[in-house]
Amino acid sequence: MKVLKSIRILEDKCVGCRACLDACPYNALYMQGKKVKIDYDKCTLCGACISKCKFEAIEMQKQAGFESAVSLKEAMGVWILAEQKNNKVQSVSYELLNKGRELADELKVDLTAVLLGSSVKQEAQCLIHRGADKVIIVENTILNHYQSGPYSAVITEIIKKYKPEIILAGATTIGRSLVPRLAIKLNTGLTADCTALEIDKKSKLLLQTRPAFGGNIMATIMCQKHRPQMATVRHKVFAEAKEDENRKGEIIEEKVSSELLNTDIILKDIIEEIEETVNITEADIIVAAGRGIGSRENITLIEELAKALNGAVGASRSIVDAGWVPYSHQVGQTGRTVCPKLYIACGISGQIQHLVGMQSSDVIIAINKNPDAPIFKVANYGVVGDLFKIIPALIKSIQSSSE
Ligand SMILES: Cc1cc2nc3c(=O)[nH]c(=O)nc-3n(C[C@H](O)[C@H](O)[C@H](O)COP(=O)(O)OP(=O)(O)OC[C@H]3O[C@@H](n4cnc5c(N)ncnc54)[C@H](O)[C@@H]3O)c2cc1C
Incomplete structure (x- = not known):
């Protein structure tokens, strides 16, 4: 917080030994003549320099107004x-x-x-x-x-x-x-x-x-x-x-x-996103697509499988960024965290940012043509092959078993 320049060098104590310069992880200290100066644009107030100074020449000031509204002593529950x-x-x-x-x-x-x-x-x-x-x-x-x-x-x-x-x-x-x-x-x-x-x-x-x-x-x-x-x-x-x-x-x-209820913002209307399939955070079954799906048009294949299983459509960030699927379907670090009973990853490589959003699913099935894809490391069942052959066959088998 740049407004709180609550650290300072006590020039009368600073001997210019430079020990603090090495201790600063942010390169926020520099020499001016024989004294150390602080670059407040870089300083994060981490305090790493303070313990390194044998001459007690660096002081962290507690500014008025930085107390919490709830005191340490009173806080309970x-x-x-x-x-x-x-x-x-x-x-x-x-x-x-x-x-x-x-x-x-x-x-x-x-x-x-x-x-x-x-x-x-x-x-x-x-x-x-x-x-x-x-x-x-x-x-x-x-x-x-x-x-x-x-x-x-x-x-x-x-x-x-x-x-x-x-x-x-x-x-x-x-x-x-x-x-x-x-x-x-x-x-x-x-x-x-x-x-x-x-x-x-x-x-x-x-x-x-x-x-x-x-x-x-x-x-x-x-x-x-x-x-x-x-x-x-x-x-x-x-x-x-x-x-x-x-x-x-x-x-x-x-x-x-x-x-307290005053607001400058007028809430005019709330428009719910119309979902053909269920919401991913509540879904028991998610069929998720990655870049391996190839194009926006091919998402229909994923939707068909999701519908056949009464599940929701998930997506990797790649295809959300490409504009093939809305953001509300994105699974991962910058998307939603999901924990369905069954997660079917189709054409998803399994980068860490995707895995953090789905790896606690009960059962994970991965379909990927690359046997070395990292998604197989978290999958309970892996299918190595072309999703354009595997998914239509899966849909057919689900539909015929429910007839
Ligand atoms: C800060 C940050 C945050 C991020 N947040 C997220 C996030 O929230 N969610 C997320 O998903 N990503 C996120 N990412 C991106 C992430 O790193 C990956 O780039 C992304 O997950 C890759 O998406 P993908 O697996 O669909 O694509 P790719 O990595 O390109 O993988 C495509 C896969 O499809 C397979 N494939 C291709 N054709 C076929 C076929 N015909 N049949 C079967 N398999 C096929 C390939 O073998 C490949 O494994 C983030 C990245 C950063 C840096």
């Missing part, structure tokens, strides 16, 4: 931000409750779900049945559909009031818009797209693990000095919490001031 569509809780919220319950039990604190909408009291009960101890609801017609302004203002307000220590949200279209806004308003950190979350036994901090550097390493991130610790999790990474209709919990109805 695990929250999940539930999502609703047409006042119906979306399944990603149940996945968050499953992981949230585990974390709350480990910390011996309450699990709270937050749900905004126009008429969501009934649904709050479902969140309790799936593991929440408390549900905070805010009802208003303006909150019927997600809108970044009112949603982030209202949730910030209730976070400041109740001061949770951990907040989990879906890495969905809504979560990706909402949670960074909360992080800025609350002055805290956020780890996006986590694939694993656990509590560190010693420090009791949230260990937030996510793929980094194109999926080649897994990075575990901690938010040590700010609260709440916030993480988004992709849909289908965790299993849904099981329903127990006997569970009891508390529903808290929060009223918010009308100022």
